Amino acid sequence: MEASLVEKIEASNILVVGAGGIGCELLKNLAGSGFKHVEVIDLDTIDVSNLNRQFLFRTHHVGKPKCTVACEAARDMSPHSPHNDPVGFYVAHHGNVKDNDRFGVNFFKRFDVVLNALDNVDARRHVNRLCLSAEIPLIEAGTTGYLGQTTVIMGKQTECYECQPKPTQKVYPICTIRSTPSMPVHCIVWAKELYKLMFGSAPDSMLFEDEEGDEKSTFMSPVVDGRLKVEEKPSAEKLLKYTKSVLTALFTTEINKQLGMDRYKGAKKTPVAHDVEAMTKSIKAGDLKPPSETEGGEKRVWTNEECCQEIYCIVSEMYTVATSPPDIFSSSIAFDKDNHVAMRFVAAASNLRASVFKIETNSYYTAKGIAGNIIPAIATTNAIVAGQEVLELMKILKHGKDKVMEVCKFTYCLRAKTRKGFFLQPTSLQPPNEKCYVCKNARVVVSIDTKTFTLEGFIDQVLKKKMSFNSPILQIGCDQIYEDGEPEYEQNLAKTLENLPCGGIKDGTTLVVEDFEQDMEVNINFVQMEFEEEDERGQFLIGGDKPVAKKTTKDGGGGGGAGGDKMGEEEKKEEEAEEDDDDIEVLDANELPPPPPAVTKGKKRGREEDPLSSEKP
Ligand SMILES: Nc1ncnc2c1ncn2[C@@H]1O[C@H](COP(=O)(O)OP(=O)(O)OP(=O)(O)O)[C@@H](O)[C@H]1O
Numbered sequence: 001m002e003a004s005l006v007e008k009i010e011a012s013n014i015l016v017v018g019a020g021g022i023g024c025e026l027l028k029n030l031a032g033s034g035f036k037h038v039e040v041i042d043l044d045t046i047d048v049s050n051l052n053r054q055f056l057f058r059t060h061h062v063g064k065p066k067c068t069v070a071c072e073a074a075r076d077m078s079p080h081s082p083h084n085d086p087v088g089f090y091v092a093h094h095g096n097v098k099d100n101d102r103f104g105v106n107f108f109k110r111f112d113v114v115l116n117a118l119d120n121v122d123a124r125r126h127v128n129r130l131c132l133s134a135e136i137p138l139i140e141a142g143t144t145g146y147l148g149q150t151t152v153i154m155g156k157q158t159e160c161y162e163c164q165p166k167p168t169q170k171v172y173p174i175c176t177i178r179s180t181p182s183m184p185v186h187c188i189v190w191a192k193e194l195y196k197l198m199f200g201s202a203p204d205s206m207l208f209e210d211e212e213g214d215e216k217s218t219f220m221s222p223v224v225d226g227r228l229k230v231e232e233k234p235s236a237e238k239l240l241k242y243t244k245s246v247l248t249a250l251f252t253t254e255i256n257k258q259l260g261m262d263r264y265k266g267a268k269k270t271p272v273a274h275d276v277e278a279m280t281k282s283i284k285a286g287d288l289k290p291p292s293e294t295e296g297g298e299k300r301v302w303t304n305e306e307c308c309q310e311i312y313c314i315v316s317e318m319y320t321v322a323t324s325p326p327d328i329f330s331s332s333i334a335f336d337k338d339n340h341v342a343m344r345f346v347a348a349a350s351n352l353r354a355s356v357f358k359i360e361t362n363s364y365y366t367a368k369g370i371a372g373n374i375i376p377a378i379a380t381t382n383a384i385v386a387g388q389e390v391l392e393l394m395k396i397l398k399h400g401k402d403k404v405m406e407v408c409k410f411t412y413c414l415r416a417k418t419r420k421g422f423f424l425q426p427t428s429l430q431p432p433n434e435k436c437y438v439c440k441n442a443r444v445v446v447s448i449d450t451k452t453f454t455l456e457g458f459i460d461q462v463l464k465k466k467m468s469f470n471s472p473i474l475q476i477g478c479d480q481i482y483e484d485g486e487p488e489y490e491q492n493l494a495k496t497l498e499n500l501p502c503g504g505i506k507d508g509t510t511l512v513v514e515d516f517e518q519d520m521e522v523n524i525n526f527v528q529m530e531f532e533e534e535d536e537r538g539q540f541l542i543g544g545d546k547p548v549a550k551k552t553t554k555d556g557g558g559g560g561g562a563g564g565d566k567m568g569e570e571e572k573k574e575e576e577a578e579e580d581d582d583d584i585e586v587l588d589a590n591e592l593p594p595p596p597p598a599v600t601k602g603k604k605r606g607r608e609e610d611p612l613s614s615e616k617p
């Protein structure tokens with residue numbers, strides 16, 4: 001390494017935000033490369049589950065702040081001695097980076113470069129805003145299993161973290177779940193609903209409704225109508241009979257009926273109904289040995305017969321043994337992947353459905369990963385992106401922050417090799433998106449029902465949850481109508497937007513939202529939008545220039561940095577709006593890093609191919 005770079009490394013002040021999987025790798029790299037002045041913010045303490053990949057931590061560190069232990073380890077690895085240079089030598093800050101009293105813009109200004117090692121969009125957005133305000137480069141990285149990316153953000157030169165809309169939460173249309181599953185996850189979502197239907201309070205479940213027409217489906221009646229009375233302590237025979245009737249209704253009658261209605265004409269795969277009678281022949285009433293409890297039972301894929309046996313055991317446990325939780329048929333029975341009984345049920349029922357539709361079946365263990373939307377963190381991917389972050393850091397130190405756009409790269413870490421045979425794909429950085437409300441101060445259009453939305457709802461759901469404001473101050477014209485923590489404005493919180501003082505917020509109103517903590521000011525233009533259906537109330541759209549037309553919001557529509565997202569109270573009905581309004585499952589993708597932006601071949605990022613195109617969704 002040339003001497004001038006070594007000098008810069010030793011003199012630079014670096015902030016690392018996050019001391020988890022990527023953060024540990026980063027600190028090891030920084031210490032080994034000779035960095036001296038490094039400070040680390042992390043809010044978490046060490047958990048046993050972190051030990052397999054957050055390799056700076058040992059069992060005896062469990063319960064201690066991650067940043068403290070990570071800094072100690074980095075100090076030990078450093079070739080420098082803290083005695084010679086004690087100021088800022090791997091300093092830990094245990095706390096939330098959003099804590100403005102400790103980590104405001106002035107705190108950030110002390111650093112030359114900030115490196116992110118976070119796991120959620122909200123904190124990333126906050127750090128993005130602070131770095132833009134402090135005018136310092138931010139190196140940002142994220143991983144999802146085998147995939148990862150590293151990029152560099154420098155205000156005025158490059159796209160900021162919020163220039164492109166983030167992926168929305170994954171939802172599945174009801175028709176896919178109810179009639180045309182094609183992936184294991186579709187069967188798992190279905191089985192989660194079935195669990196509620198069988199043991200919860202849920203006769204209004206989506207599984208119960210007929211897709212075509214208003215009539216209730218008859219398919220599910222045996223599941224609900226046939227429920228036994230817990231008080232009567234049903235006998236083992238009765239429980240087995242009920243189990244068989246449910247299995248027959250679901251996996252024989254329903255499937256045959258749908259086949260009879262020609263639902264699968266032209267479909268890629270035609271389902272085949274199970275012969276439940278044959279599959280349950282060997283189950284003895286009162287024989288309560290679930291396959292899940294056999295040796296290796298959670299790790300192997302159960303046969304159809306075993307799935308039936310498992311379900312019979314669960315039905316018996318739920319009805320007779322002190323059930324867990326005990327309030328069978330109440331609304332408290334909801335699927336939770338950490339509830340062993342619920343998860344066993346979902347593993348078994350989803351496999352029976354998967355085999356009907358000729359979809360791959362899974363072990364309990366794999367099903368749990370899918371049901372909880374768990375993408376395992378892969379230490380190697382973390383190591384790769386953290387290495388890449390430090391390489392970008394070196395470039396910035398060497399060439400200066402004014403040259404970020406020229407010298408730094410957006411690098412994808414891929415699962416499959418590119419055509420040229422590489423797993424890493426560097427691409428050029430993009431200039432800021434003119435429509436970004438964060439770095440380009442663009443106006444944001446919010447379409448909302450100003451007659452029913454209260455100020456409190458607007459602040460919580462739109463400003464804080466969706467736009468990541470920390471401490472917003474609201475003004476209509478020159479008049480302030482709200483400031484966090486100021487009692488004089490509290491009375492406004494319960495008012496509907498249109499009834500706020502200073503003329504209220506109506507169609508065409510411009511609201512100015514300022515956040516001193518993030519050094520940000522945004523103008524919001526309102527479009528009055530009424531939602532007629534009861535279940536749509538509480539929804540809103542955030543768009544770029546124009547409000548986004550309902551049902552055509554697959555990619556956000558409104559475009560640009562404002563997100564163009566259609567959002568609702570429960571964030572349903574998002575992605576598949578064109579296909580089916582009536583989606584049900586929300587898998588939390590919020591904590592995943594953003595996917596690569598859409599690429600125009602050879603142009604936008606100058607890449608030869610879309611590296612993620614070979615990935616499953
Ligand atoms: N707002 C925040 N302020 C400070 N630190 C944060 C904030 N949000 C997240 N972090 C930290 O970022 C780190 C992210 O790393 P990572 O995802 O590897 O850790 P983890 O949450 O322990 O892992 P996993 O989610 O895989 O169990 C965590 O240590 C977490 O505490």
Ligand SMILES: [Zn+2]
Nearest residue numbers: 160163436439
């Ligand atoms: Zn931006």
